[in-house]
Amino acid sequence: MRFVEVSKRFGDNIVFDQFSLAIQPKTIMAVVGPSGMGKTTLLQMASGLLVPDSGAVVKEEGESGSVSYLFQEPRLLPQGTVFSNVELSLHKAFPDKKERTDVAMHYLNLVGLHDFIAYYPRQLSGGMRQRVAIARSFAHPSAVILMDEPFQSLDIKLRYNLLDSFVSLWNESPRTTIFVTHDPKEAVLVGDSVCCLGNPKEPNLLFKIHIPREARNISDSELLGLESKLVKALVEA
Numbered sequence: 001m002r003f004v005e006v007s008k009r010f011g012d013n014i015v016f017d018q019f020s021l022a023i024q025p026k027t028i029m030a031v032v033g034p035s036g037m038g039k040t041t042l043l044q045m046a047s048g049l050l051v052p053d054s055g056a057v058v059k060e061e062g063e064s065g066s067v068s069y070l071f072q073e074p075r076l077l078p079q080g081t082v083f084s085n086v087e088l089s090l091h092k093a094f095p096d097k098k099e100r101t102d103v104a105m106h107y108l109n110l111v112g113l114h115d116f117i118a119y120y121p122r123q124l125s126g127g128m129r130q131r132v133a134i135a136r137s138f139a140h141p142s143a144v145i146l147m148d149e150p151f152q153s154l155d156i157k158l159r160y161n162l163l164d165s166f167v168s169l170w171n172e173s174p175r176t177t178i179f180v181t182h183d184p185k186e187a188v189l190v191g192d193s194v195c196c197l198g199n200p201k202e203p204n205l206l207f208k209i210h211i212p213r214e215a216r217n218i219s220d221s222e223l224l225g226l227e228s229k230l231v232k233a234l235v236e237a
């Protein structure tokens with residue numbers, strides 16, 4: 001997916017001015033930036049919910065069709081079980097009931113919720129609810145996943161556990177992904193590239209990360225170095 005010289009303003013507020021960014025198919029672009037710099041706006045333009053004033057969002061071959069959105073809050077149906085929260089979203093993509101059930105169960109297994117499929121959201125912890133939402137995003141056969149600070153409200157241990165779950169699902173079924181986060185550590189653990197919005201010297205500072213995702217460690221010196229560069233860029237932004 002490519003943002004090509006995209007401009008977007010709300011009244012006098014210019015959020016993007018001739019902004020360009022290329023996300024290689026089936027890679028993860030982490031996006032960090034101070035509050036109000038346009039991260040959610042970027043996701044909305046990627047999803048087609050919002051149309052740029054000028055410029056274009058270009059999808060690569062195989063990226064058209066529906067997108068999966070993962071939000072900070074899991075947005076589950078309170079009256080549906082864990083299973084039906086995933087299965088219900090698949091009716092259009094998988095008209096065959098058996099196939100739909102298999103797909104839902106496959107992803108619920110991958111996020112470790114096989115023993116909780118008959119539970120209702122109110123019976124789950126916040127982390128478990130977010131696992132359901134992750135399973136639902138991946139179960140949907142969309143080529144693009146847009147993530148808006150999905151782990152922000154969780155404690156640090158849970159956050160990194162969920163990040164691991166997300167990476168396992170992603171490795172099993174890679175999709176073009178934009179991952180918005182406030183946390184530079186999350187960004188360097190998960191992204192193939194990290195785009196930092198809002199730095200006055202370089203409005204879309206881009207870092208590429210060459211360490212394979214599965215080999216990344218929170219205390220790896222190269223990642224720590226990159227993280228501190230990001231923190232510096234964010235403080236200057």
Ligand SMILES: Nc1ncnc2c1ncn2[C@@H]1O[C@H](COP(=O)(O)OP(=O)(O)OP(=O)(O)O)[C@@H](O)[C@H]1O
Nearest residue numbers: 010011013015033034035036037038039040041042
């Ligand atoms: N529908 C809208 N109408 C008017 N202004 C808007 C609208 N949507 C976003 N904005 C403005 O655009 C700017 C970017 O908003 P956006 O939500 O994309 O920022 P963000 O980087 O995601 O912020 P945060 O990190 O706080 O979620 C902000 O100044 C916001 O007030």
